[in-house]
Each structure stands twice: as structure tokens, then as C-alpha cells.
Amino acid sequence: MFEQYFMKTGSLARFILRRDRIRIPIWLISIVAITLVVAEAFTNLYASETELQAIAETMLNPAMTAMVGQGYGLDNYTYGAMMAHQMLLFTAIAVAIMSILLVTRHTRTDEEDGRIEMIRSLPAGRLSSLSATLIVLISTNVVLAIFTGVGLYSLGIESMDWEGSLLYGSALGATGIFFAALTALFAQLSESSRGTIGLTMGGLILAYLIRAIGDVTNETLTWFSPLGWVLRSEVYVNNYWWPITFMLVISIVLIVASLYLSAIRDLGAGFLPSKPGRKHASPMLQSPLGLSYRIQRTALLSWAVGMFILGASYGSVFGDLDAFFSDIEIMEQMLTPMEGFSLTEQFITMLMAIMSMLGTVPVLMAFLKLKGEEKKNRTELLLSHAVSRTKLIGSYLIIAFITGFVMLSLAAIGLWAASVPVMDEPIAFSTIYGAALVYLPAVWMMTGIAVLLVGVAPNFTVIIWLYLVFSYFVVYLGGLLQFPLWLSNLTPFGYIPQLPVEEMNITNLTLLTLIAATMIVIGAIGYNKRDIEG
Amino acid sequence: MGRLSILQASNLVKRFGRFTALNGVNIEVNKGEVFGFIGPNGAGKSTTIRVLLGILKADSGEAKIFGKDAWKDAVDIHKRIAYVPGDVNLWPNLTGGEVIDLFIKLRGGNNKSKREELIQRFDLDPTKKCRTYSKGNRQKVALVAAFASEADLYILDEPTSGLDPLMERIFQECVQEAKNTGKSVLLSSHVLSEVERLCDRVGIIREGKMIESGSLGELRHLTRTNLYVETIRPMDSLASLQGVHELVKEGEAFSFQVDSEHLDNIIQYISQFGVTKLESAPPTLEDLFMRHYEGTSKSANSGAGGRP
Numbered sequence: 001m002f003e004q005y006f007m008k009t010g011s012l013a014r015f016i017l018r019r020d021r022i023r024i025p026i027w028l029i030s031i032v033a034i035t036l037v038v039a040e041a042f043t044n045l046y047a048s049e050t051e052l053q054a055i056a057e058t059m060l061n062p063a064m065t066a067m068v069g070q071g072y073g074l075d076n077y078t079y080g081a082m083m084a085h086q087m088l089l090f091t092a093i094a095v096a097i098m099s100i101l102l103v104t105r106h107t108r109t110d111e112e113d114g115r116i117e118m119i120r121s122l123p124a125g126r127l128s129s130l131s132a133t134l135i136v137l138i139s140t141n142v143v144l145a146i147f148t149g150v151g152l153y154s155l156g157i158e159s160m161d162w163e164g165s166l167l168y169g170s171a172l173g174a175t176g177i178f179f180a181a182l183t184a185l186f187a188q189l190s191e192s193s194r195g196t197i198g199l200t201m202g203g204l205i206l207a208y209l210i211r212a213i214g215d216v217t218n219e220t221l222t223w224f225s226p227l228g229w230v231l232r233s234e235v236y237v238n239n240y241w242w243p244i245t246f247m248l249v250i251s252i253v254l255i256v257a258s259l260y261l262s263a264i265r266d267l268g269a270g271f272l273p274s275k276p277g278r279k280h281a282s283p284m285l286q287s288p289l290g291l292s293y294r295i296q297r298t299a300l301l302s303w304a305v306g307m308f309i310l311g312a313s314y315g316s317v318f319g320d321l322d323a324f325f326s327d328i329e330i331m332e333q334m335l336t337p338m339e340g341f342s343l344t345e346q347f348i349t350m351l352m353a354i355m356s357m358l359g360t361v362p363v364l365m366a367f368l369k370l371k372g373e374e375k376k377n378r379t380e381l382l383l384s385h386a387v388s389r390t391k392l393i394g395s396y397l398i399i400a401f402i403t404g405f406v407m408l409s410l411a412a413i414g415l416w417a418a419s420v421p422v423m424d425e426p427i428a429f430s431t432i433y434g435a436a437l438v439y440l441p442a443v444w445m446m447t448g449i450a451v452l453l454v455g456v457a458p459n460f461t462v463i464i465w466l467y468l469v470f471s472y473f474v475v476y477l478g479g480l481l482q483f484p485l486w487l488s489n490l491t492p493f494g495y496i497p498q499l500p501v502e503e504m505n506i507t508n509l510t511l512l513t514l515i516a517a518t519m520i521v522i523g524a525i526g527y528n529k530r531d532i533e534g
Numbered sequence: 535m536g537r538l539s540i541l542q543a544s545n546l547v548k549r550f551g552r553f554t555a556l557n558g559v560n561i562e563v564n565k566g567e568v569f570g571f572i573g574p575n576g577a578g579k580s581t582t583i584r585v586l587l588g589i590l591k592a593d594s595g596e597a598k599i600f601g602k603d604a605w606k607d608a609v610d611i612h613k614r615i616a617y618v619p620g621d622v623n624l625w626p627n628l629t630g631g632e633v634i635d636l637f638i639k640l641r642g643g644n645n646k647s648k649r650e651e652l653i654q655r656f657d658l659d660p661t662k663k664c665r666t667y668s669k670g671n672r673q674k675v676a677l678v679a680a681f682a683s684e685a686d687l688y689i690l691d692e693p694t695s696g697l698d699p700l701m702e703r704i705f706q707e708c709v710q711e712a713k714n715t716g717k718s719v720l721l722s723s724h725v726l727s728e729v730e731r732l733c734d735r736v737g738i739i740r741e742g743k744m745i746e747s748g749s750l751g752e753l754r755h756l757t758r759t760n761l762y763v764e765t766i767r768p769m770d771s772l773a774s775l776q777g778v779h780e781l782v783k784e785g786e787a788f789s790f791q792v793d794s795e796h797l798d799n800i801i802q803y804i805s806q807f808g809v810t811k812l813e814s815a816p817p818t819l820e821d822l823f824m825r826h827y828e829g830t831s832k833s834a835n836s837g838a839g840g841r842p
Contacts, residue, residue, distance in 0.1 A: 194665075276662070277632070277662065280631055281639070285635070291636060295625050295627065298627075376623050377623040378623050378624070378625065380587075380619065381622070384589070384617035385640035386613040386640060386641055387640055388608075532584075532589045
């Protein structure tokens with residue numbers, strides 16, 4: 001009986017570890033390293049008691065509560081309390097995503113691609129693959145808990161004691177195990193790997209939203225969210241272990257349910273009915289433009305929501321900003337006070353640079369999809385119809401341009417909308433919107449380089465990503481690390497006038513636009529002349 | 535042939551770096567004709583087709599379809615052709631029905647009834663997402679989209695790979711119907727029986743060169759006929775005659791192959807021994823094909839993978 005279900009589970013677990021021998025360590029190292037680096041950085045950022053207390057004040061802001069959770073231990077805001085309050089939730093989300101992706105990879109994805117079928121045809125038990133996956137994931141999360149706990153304690157920060165550090169790690173590990181179990185369950189319900197990821201990511205977002213709403217309005221509601229339990233452990237202040245225990249118990253229930261469902265279902269089947277898709281294409285879809293939008297719709301809409309939320313979360317802290325900045329040394333290094341402008345206004349210029357570069361990511365993705373399609377041999381199919389290459393590349397360009405405009409607009413609108421209620425003297429919408437849209441020529445310039453690469457050197461498109469990362473470092477860290485000026489002149493983002501603090505510079509904007517246009521034309525000509533690969 | 539030429543390629547040369555994929559390919563497809571394009575993997579079939587589609591640019595040579603240049607006038611030409619690749623890659627998040635509509639629309643036709651009819655004949659569920667389709671089903675999507683369009687030339691690159699025998703039959707019917715309405719077809723295939731059944735003319739490509747081209751009758755003429763003979767008196771010196779190959783004695787009977795030009799002599803010789811049974815079979819395309827590749831299979835396989 002046992003053999004029937006669990007034969008070879010051990011070998012399969014080792015096989016999973018072998019397949020993920022790079023993937024899992026990268027996740028673990030990144031999560032532990034970021035945790036330790038941030039903990040260490042807090043002690044440098046906030047050197048005095050008063051600074052810590054000033055931060056504690058801002059945590060009472062409902063926007064902050066919604067974002068990071070209800071504050072606790074605020075009257076004596078130690079480094080430990082601050083770490084647990086500001087970092088634990090976000091790290092837990094990262095751990096949850098790790099678990100979701102890893103479990104889906106070894107359950108539904110393998111099943112979809114026919115690999116589970118191969119394994120089932122061997123003398124392996126019916127539940128062996130699923131059990132092996134769960135064993136690997138539980139071990140991974142236990143290792144994560146131990147490393148994080150020991151690591152935090154070994155930093156030797158006074159308020160981060162042994163029990164709290166271990167609890168911090170355990171909270172992360174338990175979240176990971178919980179979401180691994182939840183993914184295992186959803187992998188039985190959904191028929192596809194996309195469906196599985198969709199359901200669990202949806203669950204994660206829902207858990208975050210329920211906690212956010214609950215924390216601001218009604219505490220009972222928070223209890224319906226696993227992310228709410230994480231924060232209820234009140235690490236480094238009260239060190240409650242029972243929310244973590246509770247989480248593990250629920251995980252066991254989920255695991256048993258997933259094993260049961262897996263045992264009674266057919267291979268390849270799911271319990272949620274897959275609904276039939278459209279029989280006909282809508283008129284919207286029936287053109288290269290419609291197609292290129294349609295195949296990236298989900299990604300673009302997610303980015304749009306993300307940019308709005310990003311803008312809004314920056315905007316929501318604007319109320320306390322001036323008080324906040326004057327307390328923090330590092331910010332003063334980045335923003336030298338200027339006559340006639342508030343620190344908030346100066347902060348806007350830095351935010352806009354960062355948000356415009358983040359907003360460039362979906363723009364480049366939207367255009368480079370053209371290259372991805374070519375690699376997958378689908379461009380060939382399209383071009384065998386009455387579709388010219390100019391029309392094809394044009395369609396992707398249009399999507400890229402609209403994406404750039406929408407991303408910057410949404411970030412600016414989000415920023416403005418969230419800042420108005422929290423500021424005594426709100427900044428005018430036109431000021432914020434102008435400061436954002438002035439970055440469009442830089443975005444076009446990046447797009448132009450991408451077009452040039454796709455048209456002339458399609459095997460080197462990765463250059464544009466490296467260039468964007470370079471720009472980000474130069475612009476973001478340039479002020480802080482006192483980079484020489486010529487470095488920031490190497491990126492188009494360095495030529496954009498920083499509204500509202502700087503003067504408008506029409507010449508720079510026009511030049512950027514012209515160079516971008518030239519590169520687009522050359523790229524398009526190249527694309528018309530070269531072989532389509534595949 | 536004297537008939538209207540639809541597709542004409544002469545001396546196509548295509549290099550990928552140091553590798554010469556096409557080394558002087560010539561093809562001619564006439565109106566109302568099904569042209570079979572055969573050759574092993576890596577011989578250059580797909581590369582030729584992609585040059586004809588204007589997806590690859592030939593280094594030299596000329597490719598004309600409907601009298602227009604395959605590279606320069608690609609879009610114009612594509613309004614009147616339908617293409618089915620051997621390995622159909624579709625968008626995982628679109629349904630089969632959506633892809634078919636998209637393709638029909640992009641070509642510029644709109645034949646709703648034909649679409650429905652073909653979906654039924656090929657037994658395709660158009661409401662499923664492409665990611666759930668098997669290889670055969672993805673192939674069906676491309677075939678439905680191709681045959682639902684009112685194209686004048688069909689370019690089919692191993693279109694039946696992954697189809698079951700029933701669907702292969704449907705496919706052959708579709709090609710036949712297209713031919714009956716005066717359409718032309720360029721069919722690249724590994725299924726030699728299919729080529730034999732459908733094609734009026736055949737071209738054989740090897741290592742980027744056309745090594746044989748003509749009607750099946752013409753090609754057969756160049757080769758051997760299979761004979762099976764029983765005679766009253768034993769034929770003692772059959773083996774020593776010119777033009778006899780692969781002689782096998784089966785009891786009192788002999789089976790062997792005869793070079794076409796020696797057929798007359800051999801028959802006269804046999805008739806002296808009192809023929810009780812005589813069976814003759816034309817060489818199959820497979821015989822033809824194998825004859826061209828025997829002894830060359832090693833080099834012919836070197837470019838396997840089919841795509842550059």
C-alpha cells in the first residue's frame with residue numbers, strides 16, 4: 001500500500017535537488033543576504049534614538065500601516081522592532097513567491113510537459129512526485145529559517161536577540177511552507193501550470209489586501225490572511241510563537257488535502273473545469289497590432305497596475321516627508337537643499353527618474369517581444385501572410401510608445417492622488433505630471449536603441465537591458481556616491497531636465513527625440529533587409 | 535511543359551556563415567500542378583521554402599512567384615499564397631479558432647463557411663487554447679487556416695507530420711480539391727507514398743542541390759522496373775545479361791530489376807523459355823529516392839535538424 005503511493009520518493013527528491021542545484025541556492029542566498037544587509041543598514045541609517053522615534057511616528061500613518069502592517073513596540077522602536085515591522089512582511093512575500101514557483105515547476109509544469117507521465121511509467125509511487133516536491137520545499141524553507149535566524153543573531157545587534165532572530169527566520173520558513181502547501185493544493189485543482197501560478201499568486205495578493213484592509217479598519221479581518229499571522233508573531237517585541245505553529249498546522253491540512261486529491265485524480269486532469277475559449281477571433285485581434293497587444297495584455301496590465309501602486313505608495317508618504325528628511329542623513333546627501341524648493345519637490349525629481357526607468361522596463365519588453373516571437377518561429381508564420389515587415393515592427397513600436405506614455409502617466413497620477421490627502425499644501429497635478437512626462441524622450445531613446453538592435457544586431461538585444469541597469473545605477477546612486485558628472489551624461493536619463501527644480505530644456509529633449517527617431521528608422525530599414533531567424 | 539509557370543526559382547544560393555545551405559536550387563511549379571519536393575533532413579527543403587516566402591534573402595539566384603520577386607514583393611505575393619510549416623508554433627494563450635481567424639484575416643480573405651467545414655473535417659476543437667494542443671492539432675490549425683483561404687499557391691512544408699492516417703487522408707483530399715480548382719501546390723514531404731499519390735512532378739534535393747526533377751513517369755524512365763518471372767525451362771544465363779540487377783531465385787521463379795533501356799532485350803530473352811507467369815511493377819518513389827541516396831546517407835544526414 002505504502003509502496004503503491006510513495007515508492008522512490010527519496011530518489012525523486014534527490015533528483016529535484018539535482019535539477020534545482022543552482023535555482024534553490026540562488027533563492028536562499030538572495031533572501032538571506034538581503035535580510036542581513038538591510039538589518040545592518042538600519043543601524044547605519046538611523047544612528048540615534050530620536051531618529052528611530054521619528055520613524056516610529058511615520059508608522060502611525062494609515063498608508064504605512066496598509067503597506068507594511070500595524071506597528072507594534074512603537075513606543076520603544078528598536079532596530080529589531082523596525083526590522084520585523086518593515087522587512088518581515090515583504091521578505092515573507094518573496095519567500096512565498098519562491099515556494100509558488102518551485103512547487104509549480106515540479107508539479108503542474110512537469111505534468112503538462114509529460115515528464116510526470118514518464119516517471120509514472122517507471123516503478124514510482126502515485127504520490128511520489130508530489131511528496132518529493134513537498135519534502136524538498138519543506139527542507140528548503142527549514143534551511144532558510146535557520147540561516148536567517150542564525151544570520152540575524154550573528155550580526156550582534158542589541159535588540160535582535162536569539163529567540164527573536166529564530167522566530168524571524170521561522171516566520172519566513174513557515175510562510176514558505178504554507179504557500180508551498182497551498183500551491184500543491186491548487187496544482188491539483190487547476191489543469192495548467194499557468195492556472196496554478198495564477199490561482200496561488202491571486203491567493204497571495206488577496207492575502208496581502210485582506211491584511212492591509214484589516215490592519216487599517218478591522219482587526220478580525222486580518223485573521224483571515226496568512227500574511228496577517230506572520231505579523232502577529234510580533235518578532236523582537238513579544239515573540240509570539242503560536243501564529244507560526246498555527247500556520248504550520250494549516251499547512252499540514254493543505255498538504256494532506258493535496259495528496260488526497262492527487263491520489264484520486266487522473267494524470268493531466270484538474271478539479272476546476274477549464275472553460276472553453278473563444279471560437280472566433282474578435283475584430284480587435286485580427287491585425288498585427290491587435291495580436292501584439294493581445295499576447296502581452298496580461299503582462300502590460302500588470303505593469304500598469306504596478307506603476308500606479310508604486311506611484312501611490314510614494315505619494316502616500318509625502319505628508320511626513322519634510323520632517324522625515326531633515327532627520328535622515330543619507331537623504332541629505334542625496335538631496336542638497338535648494339532655494340525656493342521644498343525637499344518634497346526635490347524628492348519628486350529623484351522619484352521621477354527612478355519611476356521613468358522602471359517604466360522603461362515594460363516598454364522594452366513590449367518591443368523586444370518582436371524578437372522573442374521571431375525566436376519562437378511565429379514571426380515566420382505571420383510574415384507568410386500579407387503582412388509587411390514595416391507593419392509588423394510598426395505594430396510593436398506603437399504598443400511600446402503607448403506603454404511608455406501610460407506607464408509614466410499612471411505613476412504620476414498615482415503619486416499625485418495619494419499625496420493630495422496627506423499633504424497640507426498639495427503639489428499641483430500639472431507639476432507632478434509634467435515632471436513625469438518630461439522623461440518620455442529618454443524612454444523613446446531607449447526604445448530607439450532597442451529598435452536599432454533588433455533591426456541590425458538581433459543577437460545583441462541584451463545590450464539594451466545592460467544599458468538600462470547602468471542608467472539606473474548612475475542616476476540612482478550617482479548623487480549618493482558622488483559619481484563624476486560625465487558618467488550621468490552617458491545615459492539619456494541624465495539629459496532630462498529635472499522638473500520642477502530645474503529649468504525646462506527644450507534643446508535636450510528635441511535632440512533626444514531626433515536621435516531616437518533616427519535610430520528607429522535605421523533599425524526598421526535593417527529589419528526589412530535581414531533574414532528572419534528561427 | 536508549356537504551361538503557365540506560377541513559381542520559378544533558378545540557381546538559388548544561400549549561405550549561413552561558412553555553411554552553404556542552398557547551392558543552386560531550381561524549381562518550377564506550373565498552374566494547376568502539384569509539385570513534390572523531397573529530400574532528407576537538412577538537404578535544404580525548408581531553407582528553399584523560406585527563401586520563396588521572402589523570410590530569408592538568397593545570396594544569389596532568382597525566385598519569382600506570380601512573376602514577382604519573392605523578396606521585394608513578398609507582401610503582394612503572400613496575398614495569394616498559403617503556407618503551412620512542418621513545425622507549427624502558435625501563441626499559447628490564443629485559441630485555435632482565434633488563430634485561424636487571425637490568419638484568414640491577415641491574408642485578406644473571408645470565407646466563413648469553408649472555415650467551419652474544414653474545422654469539422656479535420657475534427658478540430660477551436661475553443662481550446664493553443665498551449666493544450668498536441669503537435670497534430672497545431673498542424674490542423676495551420677491546415678484549416680491555409681485551405682480556408684482562397685490562395686492560388688499552397689506552400690506546404692511537411693504538412694502531415696504529426697497527423698494520424700485519417701487526417702492524412704483528409705489532407706490529401708484537400709490538396710486534390712485545390713488542384714481540381716486549378717490551384718498550384720508545392721508540397722515538401724517525407725511521406726513518399728503521399729507524394730506519389732498527389733504529385734504531378736517531383737524534385738529531389740540533396741545537399742542544397744536539385745539532383746532530379748520531372749514527372750514521376752520521366753523519373754521512372756531513368757530507372758529500373760521490378761520483374762517477377764516463372765518459366766517452363768530454366769533460364770540459365772539470366773544473371774549474365776546486361777541490365778539485370780538484384781537477381782533472386784525463388785524456387786523455379788526469378789525476381790529481379792531491369793534497367794529501363796534493356797527491358798526490350800530481356801523480355802525477348804525470357805520469352806524463349808516459355809513464360810508461365812510474369813509480373814512487373816514500376817519502381818516506387820522510395821526505390822528512386824533510395825537509389826539517389828544509397829552510399830551518400832552519411833553526408834546527407836550531416837545537416838540534420840532541418841532548420842538553419
